[in-house]
Structures are given as structure tokens and as C-alpha cells.
Amino acid sequence: MLRSFAARADKPEIMDDLSRPDHEFAAAYHELEIINRWLGGIRALDRFLPEGSNLLVLDVAAGACDVGEALVRKRRCRMVALDLNARGLRYCSEAWPVVGDALDLPFRDGAFDVVMASLFFHHLSNENCSRVLAQMWRIAKRRVLVNDLHRHAVAWFSIRALTALFSRSTMVRHDGPVSVQRAFSPAEMLAIARSSGVPARVYRSFPYRLVLVADK
Numbered sequence: 001m002l003r004s005f006a007a008r009a010d011k012p013e014i015m016d017d018l019s020r021p022d023h024e025f026a027a028a029y030h031e032l033e034i035i036n037r038w039l040g041g042i043r044a045l046d047r048f049l050p051e052g053s054n055l056l057v058l059d060v061a062a063g064a065c066d067v068g069e070a071l072v073r074k075r076r077c078r079m080v081a082l083d084l085n086a087r088g089l090r091y092c093s094e095a096w097p098v099v100g101d102a103l104d105l106p107f108r109d110g111a112f113d114v115v116m117a118s119l120f121f122h123h124l125s126n127e128n129c130s131r132v133l134a135q136m137w138r139i140a141k142r143r144v145l146v147n148d149l150h151r152h153a154v155a156w157f158s159i160r161a162l163t164a165l166f167s168r169s170t171m172v173r174h175d176g177p178v179s180v181q182r183a184f185s186p187a188e189m190l191a192i193a194r195s196s197g198v199p200a201r202v203y204r205s206f207p208y209r210l211v212l213v214a215d216k
Contacts, residue, residue: 004181005151005152005153005156005181008122008126008151008181008182008183008184008188009178009181009182010182011178011181011182012178013123013174013175013178013179013182014170014171014174014175015028015123015171015175016123018084018085020171022087024169024170024171025085025087025088025171026087027168027169027170027171027172028169028171028172028175029063029064029066029088029091030169031167031168031169031172032063032064032066032119032172033064033066035172035176036066036067036070036118036119037066037070039207040205040206040207040209041067041118041119041147041209042067042070042071042074043205044118044147044205044209044211045067045071045116045118045145045147045211046071046074046075047203047205047211048143048145048203048211048213049071049075049077049114049143049145050113050114050142050143053076053077054076054077054078055075055077055078055113055114056077056078056080056111056112056113056114057071057077057078057079057080057112057113057114057115057116058079058080058082058105058107058111058112058114058115058116058139059079059080059081059082059095059116059117059118060082060102060105060115060116060117060120060132060136061082061083061084061102061117061118061120061123062081062082062083062088062089062092062095062118063083063085063088063118063119064088064091065081065088065089065091065092065095065097066091067118067147068081068094068095069091069092069093069094069095072094072095073094077114078096079094079095079096080095080096080098080112081095081096081097081098082097082098082099082100082102082105083097083099083100084099084100084101084102086099102117102120102132102135103128103131103132103135104135105135105136105138105139107139108139109138109139110139110140110141111139111141112139112140112141113140113141113142113143114140114142114143114144114145115136115137115139115140115143115144115145116144116145116146116147117132117136117145117146117147117148118147118148119147119148119149119179120132120146120148121133121146121148121184121192122148122149122179122182122183122184123182126188126191126192126195129192130192130195130196131196133146133192133193133196133198133212134196134197134198137196137197137198137214137216140214140216141216142215142216143213143214143215143216144198144200144212144213144214145211145212145213146189146211146212147205147209147210147211148183148184148189148209148210148212149179149180149183149184149208149209149210150183150184150185150186150204150208150209150210151180151181151182151183151184151185152180152208154208155180155183155207155208156177156180156181158207158208159176159177159179159180160176160177162176163176163177180208183210184210186202186204186210189202189210189212190202190212193212193214198214199214199215200212200213200214201213201214
């Protein structure tokens with residue numbers, strides 16, 4: 001069993017199928033907000049946001065915008081939320097929503113103080129991770145942050161048990177364990193940064209999160 005965590009899995013996630021009905025996304029967005037709040041998703045990024053007021057932040061592949069909205073309330077920053085799926089952007093109340101493709105970010109160089117992504121990179125191939133990270137680096141003025149999962153057997157067993165017990169979302173029950181299998185080791189995240197030409201450090205964040213930090 002442990003061998004299955006030696007490398008990133010290539011398994012599809014239901015959430016990547018944008019043809020799924022609205023009610024499935026709504027149920028998943030609701031549960032992911034709870035997961036991010038209680039399982040370290042917001043804390044992982046809040047630890048590494050630069051000090052200062054009025055930061056302009058881009059949240060790449062923002063989903064239902066819950067992470068960015070939480071950070072706005074904690075930090076009083078200005079947030080732009082970008083996602084290819086417009087359904088999640090309807091949940092924005094504090095952030096400015098933008099429909100756009102993370103593989104070709106439609107912003108000028110140095111447009112944002114901070115460019116961040118949360119639980120997005122594991123949806124991508126290594127090649128596309130490098131492409132997106134290079135784009136994020138291009139448009140960031142101060143810092144790039146990538147928060148994702150640490151691929152580990154304990155993380156997989158934990159999220160499988162939690163979703164089986166508490167989740168009512170078909171999407172979350174399927175995608176939660178698959179997300180861990182598609183996730184990264186610290187060395188893999190650093191390799192992606194090197195291939196992008198981005199000078200980065202990778203930190204562990206409890207529980208089973210990794211945060212890539214790159215400063216200009």
C-alpha cells in the first residue's frame with residue numbers, strides 16, 4: 001500500500017469535470033470551506049502573507065473563494081479571485097471575481113503584491129504546475145504562495161475516514177482521497193519551482209500541507 005504514495009497518481013477528480021451539475025459543485029464548495037477552515041488551509045497561507053496593509057492579492061483557481069475571503073477578513077487586504085469555473089465566483093463577497101485561465105493569467109507583469117494558489121496544483125500535471133508557477137511569478141511584485149497537500153499515507157487514510165463519516169458530497173468523498181494521491185512531496189514541489197526558474201522554499205504546515213514560498 002505504501003508504494004502507491006511513492007509518486008504522484010494520475011487519477012481524475014470529479015471537480016475537474018465542469019459539465020457536472022450545479023448542485024454537485026454547491027455541495028462540494030460548502031464542505032471544502034469547512035475543510036479549509038478546520039484542516040489548516042487558511043492558516044497555511046496566513047502564516048506567509050507579508051506584513052503590511054492594503055496588499056493586493058490574486059487568488060489563482062479560487063474555487064468558491066472561501067480561502068481568499070477569510071484572508072481578507074483577517075488581514076484587510078484587497079483580493080482578486082480568478083477561476084475558470086464561474087460557479088464558484090458567485091460566492092465572492094469581499095473579493096473581486098474574474099473568470100480566467102490559470103495557464104494564461106491575463107494580467108501585466110508585477111500587477112499584484114502577492115499571487116497565491118490553494119489546493120490547485122495537485123489538479124495539474126507537473127508540466128502545467130511549472131507553467132502556472134512561472135505565470136504567477138511573472139505577475140507577482142513581492143511574493144508567490146502555493147498551498148497544497150503533502151502526499152502521505154496517514155493523510156490519505158485520514159481524509160478517507162473523515163469524508164466517509166461526515167461528507168454528503170459525492171464529489172468530496174471521491175476527490176478527497178484522490179487529491180492526496182495526486183499531491184506532492186516537498187522535493188517534488190522544489191523540483192517544479194526549479195523547472196519554472198522560480199527561487200522557492202517549501203515549508204510543511206500542519207496537518208499535511210505544503211506551502212511553497214518565493215520572494216522577489
